[in-house]
Amino acid sequence: MQLREVRSEDLDYFFEHQQDPEANLMAAFAARSPQDRGVFDYHWSRLLEDPATKVRTIEQDGQVAGAVVVSGIGEEPELSFWTAREYWGQGITTSAVDALLEAFTDRPLRAHVPADNIGSQKILTRRGFAVVGEDKNFSNARSEVVTELIMQLG
Secondary structure (H helix, E strand, O other): OEEEEOOOOHHHHHHHHHOOHHHHHHHOOOOOOOOOHHHHHHHHHHHHHOOOOEEEEEEEOOEEEEEEEEEOOOOOOEEEEEEOHHHOOOOHHHHHHHHHHHHOOOOOEEEEEEOOOHHHHHHHHHOOOEEEEEEEEEEOOOOEEEEEEEEEEO
């Protein structure tokens, strides 16, 4: 696994990953309309143009496996990540989060995780994140209100 700068062609893979219904249910907070490429492109252009946001592509064996993002830098930085389902359970996301945490050392760092997304909670907990709060938000992917854990490192 390696983290690298995002290339324009990576966006096609990120968009494809976003089409996975099971991954959207797991993430819970997917785009309102994940099939809308215009909305996707707008969202990613804003992330990539923001000098305070750190975005990296997760690459595994030469393939785009996902992305990790730290946004909101200067306010309350927040970590988020998305890994394509075919890479789940292989330690790739864990390695990517470790690499990003090594490179991005500002603390505290927060993450919001659906209460039933045990895999993401394990990754964060094993890196020292602790639950500091809880929120309820409407999930477009699930069409219901979802409990979200607010986790913090440092």
